[in-house]
Amino acid sequence: MAVYLDHAATTPMLPAAIIAYTEAMGIVGNPASIHSQGQNAKRMLEEAREAVAASVGCEPIEVVFTGSGTESINLAIKGLYWARAPRPRILAPGGEHHATLDTVEWLGQHDGAAVEWLPVDELGRIDLAALEASIEADPGSVALVTLLAANNEVGTLQPVSEVAAIAARHGIPVHVDAVSAYGHVPLDFAALGRSGVSALSVSAHKIGGPVGIAALVLSRSVTVVPLIHGGGQQRQVRSGTQDVAAAVSFAVAASAATHDLAAENERLAALRGRLVDGVSAAVPDAVLNGDPSPTGRLPGNAHFTFPGCEGDSLLFLLDAAGICVSTGSACQAGIPEPSHVLRAMGRSEALARGALRITLGRTTTDADVDAFLAALPAAYAQAARAGLADRAPGR
Structure with missing residues (x-):
């Protein structure tokens, strides 16, 4: 599943x-x-x-x-x-x-x-x-x-x-x-x-x-x-x-x-913190986007850019490993454009193409976070190789 x-x-x-x-x-x-x-x-x-x-x-x-x-x-x-x-x-x-x-x-x-x-x-x-x-x-x-x-x-x-x-x-x-x-x-x-x-x-x-x-x-x-x-x-x-x-x-x-908003937010923030730390350890080049302070962002949102990778490539590779994430709004899924949100925040077009959004909810567990962190290194390595190939001379 x-x-x-x-x-x-x-x-x-x-x-x-x-x-x-x-x-x-x-x-x-x-x-x-x-x-x-x-x-x-x-x-x-x-x-x-x-x-x-x-x-x-x-x-x-x-x-x-x-x-x-x-x-x-x-x-x-x-x-x-x-x-x-x-x-x-x-x-x-x-x-x-x-x-x-x-x-x-x-x-x-x-x-x-x-x-x-x-x-x-x-x-x-x-x-x-x-x-x-x-x-x-x-x-x-x-x-x-x-x-x-x-x-x-x-x-x-x-x-x-x-x-x-x-x-x-x-x-x-x-x-x-x-x-x-x-x-x-x-x-x-x-x-x-x-x-x-x-x-x-x-x-x-x-x-x-x-x-x-x-x-x-x-x-x-x-x-x-x-x-x-x-x-x-x-x-x-x-x-x-x-x-x-x-x-x-x-x-x-x-x-x-x-009715239990504060307790659920605390749970999600803890899961998100583990996820962010895990991504940073697995892919040191990954850039966390948005406000890093827990008081300034949604508790279950973790948004990264991966330099040298296409976000869509990472998404498909993770999906093949059984992990469902996104590159941004579902309304724009499948449209090969850099994130207009990241562009508005001053990111380069190349970096804005490497976006991945991971969002947690009431059904999210520690095991789900662990599964994502286990699948990420191989997906990132493959997406990075594809990015290098695309930037090779003559391509």
Whole structure:
């Protein structure tokens, strides 16, 4: 059986979430119907909304269920941008997830948005002084600021409250992509809202829930233009019949992911520490990316670059040895390009091609870490030989 170390891409569904999902799928009734079965479905849906709200510290009415984290991000960014027209500027740090990158670039190409990519430091953290300077140059023209809570590739946590406070001084809404952070760091939307955060995106399949349901946490005081028009089932923000079974399963996963968060983070951080030490011993040239401090990164993320190697080569060799890892976001898997995150952090193109992301989760054990460390030396040696051959004269 393969050792699975790609929990940032998706993590196995919790057994309790699977049971809740399958049981709820047997319930008949549209939650928008007024008869008894419809109202029973509505009760289940709203109880699920309450549980998801509790997991992120918001009011239930602020939870808008969507079909994916990508949809939540699109709804937040496009919806805020359109609602604040004709302000053209969108500010975001370099190295954002492609759900954000491609959304704002689309707005730039098709809707006149002026996209400004703000610099990040060598750890992948936003330059707050650059953000403040960009806003103060013309605050009235900024539609919104959007940023990750934690980088999905290198795991670095962003100073979300500080970013929001800067934007709030000028009345600028902030959207936070918390898909990677959800279930790994505490999220308190009420507190973030007091700092100036208007919207926050999370997804169920990152925390042991099903694929196909996510949420946009949207402050009740914020107006967005919807992407989807129809029955207006959720605050006129997102139309469409709501998936009760998926919401119930999402709620189970949300409750499980947050009730023992500190203990699980401590366990994952210890496993990650062993993994990082083992990689450094096995491959001294390997470079650890992101914030090395445990307080500045996701506890289960270990991201390395291996000079002289292609990340894809390492991935395939490790996969052949029964170890599942990634080179970065699953959304970009199979695309032979250097990591745009590492490039934003100032890494060379050659080094950015040698990336490997190892992410741990609730099912990860000491034996899984040991198996990875046992398989790495041979895979690295073979990938390094292939890299030398590719760089040989005449190739």
